[in-house]
Amino acid sequence: MVVWFNPKTGEFRSVAHGGTARHLKAQGWRKVLSSGFAKHYYLYSLPSEKTGEYVPIIISRESHRPYTPNDFETYEQYKSYDDKIRRLRSIAWRWADAIKCASDPQYLFEKLISAVKRKKEISREDLKFALSLLPDKLRKEAVATITLVEG
Known part of the structure; x- marks a missing residue:
C-alpha cells in the first residue's frame, strides 16, 4: 500500500x-x-x-513541536516559522524556550548570553540570526559580551 x-x-x-x-x-x-x-x-x-x-x-x-502546520495559512509561513525555531533551538534547546525567544527579545538576549558563557557550540549563521532578532541596544550589548567571552 x-x-x-x-x-x-x-x-x-x-x-x-x-x-x-x-x-x-x-x-x-x-x-x-x-x-x-x-x-x-x-x-x-x-x-x-x-x-x-x-x-x-x-x-x-x-x-515534540508544540505547533503544527494547521496553525498556519500557507506553506511559506509554516516553513519560515519552523526554520526560525530550529535555529533558535541551537541557543535555547527546549521547544518552549525557543518559541519564547522568537517573541521576546529580552529572553533571547538572556539565553544567548547564557549559551555563550557556557561555551555552547553555536554556528555563525545561527548566532547572526539570533543577533538580527535583537533590538539595537541589546544587540550591541550581546556583541560586546560575546567579544569579551571569546576574546
Missing part, C-alpha cells in the same frame, strides 16, 4: 490496488510514502503562495 498526495486539493489517499494507483498518477497525484511508514508520521498539507498548489508536510509522531 502507498499513500498518494494530490497537490491540487491537498488530499492524501492510501491505495493498495495497482490499477487505482495508475489512475491517480494520471490525474496528477504523487506518491509520498508507503502505508507501513505512514503510521509513524502525521500528514499535513498547506497551500503554497509561490505555486498555488498544496505542499505535503510529513512530521514524525515522535516530534
